[in-house]
Amino acid sequence: MSLKLVCPLLVAMVFCSGAGAQTKRPDEVLQTLKKYDEAWNKKDFATVDKILAPEYVYFSSTGGTTSRQKTLEFLKSSKYHLSYADRSEVKSFRTGNTVVVSSRWKGKGTYNEAEINDDQRCSLVFARQGMFWKLLSEHCTQIISK
Numbered sequence: 001m002s003l004k005l006v007c008p009l010l011v012a013m014v015f016c017s018g019a020g021a022q023t024k025r026p027d028e029v030l031q032t033l034k035k036y037d038e039a040w041n042k043k044d045f046a047t048v049d050k051i052l053a054p055e056y057v058y059f060s061s062t063g064g065t066t067s068r069q070k071t072l073e074f075l076k077s078s079k080y081h082l083s084y085a086d087r088s089e090v091k092s093f094r095t096g097n098t099v100v101v102s103s104r105w106k107g108k109g110t111y112n113e114a115e116i117n118d119d120q121r122c123s124l125v126f127a128r129q130g131m132f133w134k135l136l137s138e139h140c141t142q143i144i145s146k
Contacts (some may be wrong), residue, residue, distance in 0.1 A: 005106045006071075022054070025114045028133060029092055029094075029099045029101065029126050029133050030090065030092065030101070032051060032126065032132075032133045032135075033087070033090070033101055033103075033124065033126075035047060035051065035142070036048065036135060037050050037085065037087055040049070040075065040082065040085065041077060041082060041085050043076075043080075043082075045075055045076055048071075048072065048075055049072060051133075051134065051135050051137050052068050052071070052072070052134065052135050052136060053068075053129065053134035053136045054068065054126060054136075055068070055136060056068040056071065056134075056135060056136060057136075057137050058071055058137070058138050058139075058140075059062065059137065059138065059139035059140075060140070061120070061140060061141040062100065074111075077109075077111075079111055079112045079113075080109070080110075080111045081109050081110050081111075082107060082109035082116075083108050083109050083110075084106075084107060084108040084109070085105070085106070085107040085108075085109075086105070086106045086107075086123075087103050087104070087106075088101070088104050088106075089102070089103055089104040090103045091103075094118040095116065097124075097127060097128035098125065098126070098127050098128075099126045099133070100123055100125050100126075101122070101123065101124045101126065102121070102122070102123055103121075103122050103123075104119070104121055104122070104143070105118065105119075105122050105140060106119050106120075108117060108143060118142065119142065119143045119145070120140040120141060120142055120143060121140070121141050121143055122139065122141075123138070123139050123140075124137070124138050125137045125138075
């Protein structure tokens with residue numbers, strides 16, 4: 001088979017197999033995470049709404065759960081103010097169409113006039129839905145300094 005024929009066949013095989021539609025670049029999820037963090041910092045409801053999966057759930061360090069709807073209501077609340085937030089120690093682990101991101105999240109602010117002063121280890125689970133990465137769940141545990 002000639003090289004002129006092999007190259008177009010290989011290109012066709014890659015796109016037909018779905019590899020072209022689902023890139024393996026790990027930075028896609030990290031870019032989505034960055035947009036998510038920026039949206040929370042700006043109280044950008046529309047962007048957070050777009051990133052959260054319909055099945056999204058937040059698991060708190062006290063054992064509670066918060067639904068997608070309650071999370072969005074919290075973000076929208078005039079009682080919630082975030083004055084500082086930083087995510088560091090970010091590592092991602094991928095299998096198939098799922099990525100788990102481990103990170104450290106520090107934040108300061110207020111909710112209902114109560115002080116927020118968090119230093120947490122968080123895991124975020126992203127799932128590929130169509131062309132986009134959606135945040136399926138988060139679990140954050142407060143880091144206790146001794």
